[in-house]
Amino acid sequence: MIPQDSGIVAVRNILTRLCKRSGLSSDRLRTTEIDVAPLLDLLAVRQHARRHGVEPEEAVLPVVRNLAAQLEPTNRIIADAELSLGLLRETASDSVDLDRLYAADLGERREYLAEGWQLLHDTLDAEPTPRALTVRSLRATPERRAFTALASLLVNESVYDARPQAEPAVKSTPSPKAPATPAVRGVVTVFGDAVIDHIYFVDHIPMPGASVVGNSFEEHPGGKGLNRAVAAARLGLQVRLISAVGDDDAGKRVLDYLRSQNVDTDLVKVVPDAPTPVTAVMITSTGAAGLIGCRDDRIRLSAHDLRSTRIRSAVAASDAVLLTFEQPSAVIEQVMALVQRMEPRPLLVVHPGPPIALPQYLYRYLGAVDYLAGTSHDLAALVPEVAAASTTDTAQRLRALGVRSVCATEDFGCTVWSDRVNLQIPAFPAAMEDSPGAQAAFAAALVYRLVSTRRPADKDDYVWATAAMVATQSFGDVPGAMPPVSEIDRINRLASEEQH
Template identity: 30%
Template sequence: MSPTPHIAVLGSANMDLVAYVAEAPRRGETVTGREFRTAPGGKGANQAVAAARAGATVTLIGAVGTDAHGSTIRSGLEHSGVDTDLLRTVETPTGTAHIVVDDEGGNAIVVIPGANGTVTALGPGDEGLIASADALLLQLEVPLEGVIAAARAARRHGVRTVLTPAPAQPLPSELLAAIDLLLPNEHEAAALTGIADDPRAAAGALLSQVPEVVITLGSRGSLYAARGTEPITVPAQQVAAVDTTGAGDTFAGTLAVALAEGNSPPDALRWATSAAALAVQRPGASSSMPYRKEIDRAAGQPGAAS
């Protein structure tokens, strides 16, 4: 393992179009918002930024369009230290996410995949990049064919693979067979297992398909479970949330870094929890993600996860 971990990410890159409102509109209702922002996002790009700011060397595999959104996303990623050499430019418009954030920090999101829908297979250089990584991060905002191809490549080269199964959908056995750590939130875990309101039982069911599971529980923290061990729960830090958009991606990116650096799962979860707590206190997705020194300071352990 390298002193500075190398994280490969295959996933989406979107432009987030964010409207801030007191209360989200109901069907057929029009409300007046108080603010509008645009910012680079997408679960793949977000996780890449989170991992890079947490101290890893990170490369994003994905696609953007030839439009202004694509150029802005690429520049933003590079500014955060993410290598974009394998971020393809295609003729399809860049993906967008239309987000409504209410005054309690909750959000509702509509994603238009755009260029992300072209990521159906690995391109030149992708497998070599994955083979050189300490971990591969995956999500489901690009086609399953591309996700499966990347997971299989990681398995061939012995690279640890972490999948965030969002948006929630049935996961084919060929994908699950190549996943080391499954990282759903409690709603995704319920959708995958049919078990609601019992994260421990859901985790147990998922362990029949993958070796390790982390279920994020929002303000209640996270649950870690692995085959042959007792599940552990790490509580969340209690903070005043401003915007929860990107909190799960912050958690995923920083968790991957901590695990790749050899930290125990409980320590890695605590460090990732500190990062997510910082992110929800700021507006935006990738723009809210903390840097390494901030995470260490918030965790109360200077040099933690290093």
């Protein structure tokens, strides 16, 4: 693959040369003497071709049209006219001469761009309109800027993992089959990370400067987002994950695993030329875990992603949204703001981990949070400006900021502060001190109860979700330990019998 900067230059040069004559078309790509291989090899083009069962030459035009429509107005107008993309054919007023704008000759298209500069910008409601150009001045900086911007989108486009329904998943490695689940009860969208966990089993987690001999090693898909998505799917919910992976073998393995667990991956974006994140997980015999995350900064959701109509529609169609703090702060803010503006809106269940810098920027959105669940450390990190006297003090401050229910979940127990109930659920009997999957299981189980009953959580719902944490006690495969409904029911029943 071509390095990123060189790739942008190569694609920009190809697009500039393809402007000549009648512009961009599949026939032109098949017959041109221009070396268009870098354009045909783009991840966005290849995935569009695979998704729709067409040749790469036929995939280029729809991909370019889609991305050109995302450019700022001046660059969009130039790219649209010079490549003859036809973006204004359906929306332009009668005053726009479409025959000249998309003429068969590039020179005529340029002449009309210069003549209709103000009119074309008015058509897109662009304010302020850049100063008028001549054909000569248009061919200098403006064209170069427009095609550089378009080439940058094409080279760096993060492509959603949508596939034709009839296409079978190609498994790079065998994945365990998802257990049988009850009928679908609700739609859940999860925002969070999907990674490959490198799991080291150790006697104890080493202190700084010390080393420890590992007992064994395993590798599994993981991540806070993936774990919650799998946990919710195991309970019979209809789940989609919005996350990012790299265009590598590890990314394919993550996607294959998610599909095998009945998680919709259509909105997982695939980032070209970037490795899927890896997390080193050290687990002791008691279940305590230490984590080291390694990731490429390109493997992130972005503010641009959140403007996608597909993502916004997915959130609007959800009964509940599960959000973790693994994404950039701007993305977390946008998800919370998006939910906050919706009417009616989905339930928003937030895990405030890992801690983020300047959580104060989130305070104005906390009124959209229905359930905030995490360890006492996670919760305290949200109010760093004060030294809370206790977790109760922290919870009260968060409730004052608008959170409807705060849940401190740790050591297989739970304390709740909410509009309906305030209670402490003692730790369930457990063979281990902790479990890496406990937080994910709690969040998914709580959402399951909420969307099943269609009412705010009561004591029994919190107790049932706490029982789900106990069901995750295991080594290694964290999402694989997520329990079905029957197992949570069994643990909840056993605990109830012991109390009586």
